Amino acid sequence: MDFFDRQWSTYRRVVDHDLMEHQALSTATTAAIEGWLAARPAGAPGARMVDLGCGDLGLLAPVLRHLPLGSYLGLDLSAPVLPRAAAALGPVSYPCQWREQDLLAWAEAEPEPEPVDLLHSAFALHHLNDENKSKFLELCRRHLAPGGLLLWADVFREPGEARAAYVARYVDRIRSGWNPLEPEQQQQVIDHLSQFDDPADREAIQRSAEDCGWRWHWLWQGAHHAEALAMLTPIR
């Protein structure tokens, strides 16, 4: 197994054992998308969806398969996940595209002529530093159609919590409760999050989003004060 496969199989085990509450998150995400689709005007064209950091679609594929979308673009920095995502989704009634790209580069690029109706990102934006998260929020609005929606699922810090304190409590959580992972898999996750994760302070990022014209609504909060789902809609 190469480095990528080892990392990815560890993540799959985290998801399969629901260690990051993906099941509850997936239920909340499904309800949000279905509610938003149901509220669209009758006769509106099929919604165009973009999924930033789509991964292998292990959890979202069954949801996507039943949605009456107009199109779906799965975008990820890591090329090897894209064929896995396509295989997990299988044939659907709408056109799909798969793209290897950095999500911030996507936000920075000129919007395509057809704007996005539904923007989704799960557990990817916390890899950006705070400055880039705010930049992302400002820039991605330009890609959204009127009436569009951003669903942001991620890990967040508690208000005022330092990154080091967040990392320390997440490491405690892994060491004391993530028994389905082998010790070396636990260490892999700990090394990754200690090095790369930079979750937003939940209050600070909400203020920053509101400052650049988003209305922020928390849809779901996990039991561990880390995983959460926010719905953002443009104010103007």
Ligand SMILES: C[S@@+](CC[C@H](N)C(=O)[O-])C[C@H]1O[C@@H](n2cnc3c(N)ncnc32)[C@H](O)[C@@H]1O
């Ligand atoms: C933890 S996985 C989550 C995958 C999937 N969204 C889910 O919820 O199961 C994070 C994914 O985001 C991708 N990713 C991380 N940083 C990214 C970036 N800057 N641009 C695009 N994708 C990124 C990773 O390659 C990985 O596939």
